[in-house]
Amino acid sequence: MKRSHRLLLFAVGAAGMAFVYCAGALNMPPWGQYRGPYGDVIAQLAVYQRHATDTVNAVTYDYRGFDTLGEEFILFSAVTGVMLLLRPEPDRSEEKGGGGSGNPASFPDRATLSETVQVFTTAIFGFSVLFGIYMATHGQLTPGGGFQGGVILAAAPMLLYIAENTEAFQRIVSHPLVEFFEGVGAAGYALIGIAALAMGAAFLTNVIPLGKTGDVFSSGTIAAISACVGVEVAAGFTLIIFEYLREILSRSKADEE
Amino acid sequence: MIAILGVGLLALIAISALAIVRTENVTSQVIALSFYGLLLALMFFLFRAPDVALAQITVEAIALPLMVMLAITRMKDREATGRAEQEKR
Numbered sequence: 001m002k003r004s005h006r007l008l009l010f011a012v013g014a015a016g017m018a019f020v021y022c023a024g025a026l027n028m029p030p031w032g033q034y035r036g037p038y039g040d041v042i043a044q045l046a047v048y049q050r051h052a053t054d055t056v057n058a059v060t061y062d063y064r065g066f067d068t069l070g071e072e073f074i075l076f077s078a079v080t081g082v083m084l085l086l087r088p089e090p091d092r093s094e095e096k097g098g099g100g101s102g103n104p105a106s107f108p109d110r111a112t113l114s115e116t117v118q119v120f121t122t123a124i125f126g127f128s129v130l131f132g133i134y135m136a137t138h139g140q141l142t143p144g145g146g147f148q149g150g151v152i153l154a155a156a157p158m159l160l161y162i163a164e165n166t167e168a169f170q171r172i173v174s175h176p177l178v179e180f181f182e183g184v185g186a187a188g189y190a191l192i193g194i195a196a197l198a199m200g201a202a203f204l205t206n207v208i209p210l211g212k213t214g215d216v217f218s219s220g221t222i223a224a225i226s227a228c229v230g231v232e233v234a235a236g237f238t239l240i241i242f243e244y245l246r247e248i249l250s251r252s253k254a255d256e257e
Numbered sequence: 258m259i260a261i262l263g264v265g266l267l268a269l270i271a272i273s274a275l276a277i278v279r280t281e282n283v284t285s286q287v288i289a290l291s292f293y294g295l296l297l298a299l300m301f302f303l304f305r306a307p308d309v310a311l312a313q314i315t316v317e318a319i320a321l322p323l324m325v326m327l328a329i330t331r332m333k334d335r336e337a338t339g340r341a342e343q344e345k346r
Binding site: 031054056057135143144145147148151152154155158237240241244245247248251 | 259260263307308310311312314315316319320323324327328330331334335
């Protein structure tokens with residue numbers, strides 16, 4: 001294909017794209033205005049029906065809880081896939097453990113940290129754990145919820161790694177309980193749904209007492225599911241991080257010995 | 258007033274998206290991507306979607322750069338290991 005042909009093809013494509021884009025943009029609702037009844041209906045009903053002040057989470061964990069269950073298991077199977085792909089190769093690890101023939105090229109670009117960074121990352125660790133727990137347990141009241149809280153919790157150990165407290169980092173992320181909690185979180189969500197079945201209602205019906213609006217222990221299954229998702233996401237992301245770093249960590253450990 | 262803020266923010270997002278594409282060093286690119294994610298989160302907040310903004314911050318400013326950095330680290334580490342093994346032979 002000649003250059004002029006290619007340019008022509010691009011011009012046609014760009015013109016078409018510009019036309020469709022402009023036509024779409026002209027029909028958009030005005031700035032900050034919402035069309036369509038569902039959002040307004042939910043915003044009016046959710047607080048009375050579910051005692052949840054954050055209607056977004058009332059939607060994700062209750063009104064369309066089944067979809068979120070599917071999303072949860074997408075994450076679950078993605079984590080399983082990563083673990084399967086990055087599993088340690090047997091011959092490599094043998095070489096590492098048995099040979100002792102030394103260190104295969106020390107880590108290529110290791111940044112030297114200032115003491116300030118080390119001290120502050122360690123200090124922030126506590127805050128981020130607290131913030132993650134807060135986020136996961138207050139999903140029904142304020143913006144946030146299990147997913148966001150879980151990611152914050154999983155990112156907290158990385159602060160230890162950044163602060164070069166590798167030993168503590170490894171103790172946290174390689175703990176066998178992490179895998180256990182990933183399963184518990186994913187299963188908890190499904191079990192809450194099945195509990196409703198056992199009580200004679202439809203799958204994932206909000207069967208737990210709703211409590212007082214505005215309390216942490218309110219909104220029934222929304223809070224419970226949010227907590228389950230938080231546990232699952234935190235454990236899942238921690239597992240992924242560990243799988244990525246496993247080789248590097250085990251090597252640095254072998255070097256120390 | 259808020260419309261001006263929004264237009265400015267959208268322009269900033271467009272510029273930073275261009276900056277990500279134009280950045281050549283992968284590490285800097287990840288940092289640029291993370292900054293872009295933060296701007297998107299601000300935009301969601303401006304459009305009154307704080308939940309989405311929080312998810313956006315955690316995913317694109319924490320999780321995604323973390324994953325990409327980990328993958329890069331792992332690749333570099335493997336490269337170094339391979340080179341050392343070749344030298345041994």
